Amino acid sequence: MNVLWTKQTATVGDIVExxxxxxxxxxxxxxTTLRILETKGVVRHRKQGxxxxxxxxxxREAAVTGAVRHLLTRFFDGSPELLVASLLKNEKLGSKELxxxxxxxxxxx
Numbered sequence: 001m002n003v004l005w006t007k008q009t010a011t012v013g014d015i016v017e018x019x020x021x022x023x024x025x026x027x028x029x030x031x032t033t034l035r036i037l038e039t040k041g042v043v044r045h046r047k048q049g050x051x052x053x054x055x056x057x058x059x060r061e062a063a064v065t066g067a068v069r070h071l072l073t074r075f076f077d078g079s080p081e082l083l084v085a086s087l088l089k090n091e092k093l094g095s096k097e098l099x100x101x102x103x104x105x106x107x108x109x
Contacts, residue, residue, distance in 0.1 A: 001063065004043060004056045011051045 003018045004010055010018070012031045019025055034054055037043045042063070045052040058066075076082040087093075093101075 001037070001042070001056065001060075004054060005060045009053050009055045011048075011053055013051075015054075 003015045007014065007018070012027060012034065015034075016025065016027050016030050019030070034043060034045070038045060038054075042056065042058050043054050044057050045054045047053075072078050072080060072083055076086070
C-alpha cells in the first residue's frame with residue numbers, strides 16, 4: 001500500500017520493483033495481495049494494454065485510522081493507554097522520540 005500511496009498508480013511489476021530487496025517478494029505474492037486488497041475495497045485496477053494498473057481507493061490516513069481502531073479493539077480492549085504502555089515497554093525509544101511523544105501529549109491536553 002505504501003508503494004501505491006506514493007506512486008498513486010502502479011502495475012504489479014512496478015510494485016515488486018519498488019519493494020525492498022530483502023525480503024524479496026515474488027510477483028505472484030504481490031499479485032495475490034493486490035487481489036485480496038481489491039476484494040476488500042482498498043484498491044482497484046484498470047486494464048492498460050496487457051497490464052493491470054492498480055490504484056488506492058482508501059487514503060493512507062483513513063487506512064491508518066482503521067488499522068489502529070482494529071488494533072485497539074482486538075488486542076488492547078479498546079484502551080489507548082494499554083497500547084501506549086505496550087509500545088513504551090516493548091520498543092526501544094530514544095530520548096528524541098520520548099520528547100516528541102511528550103510534546104504530542106502536551107499539545108492534546
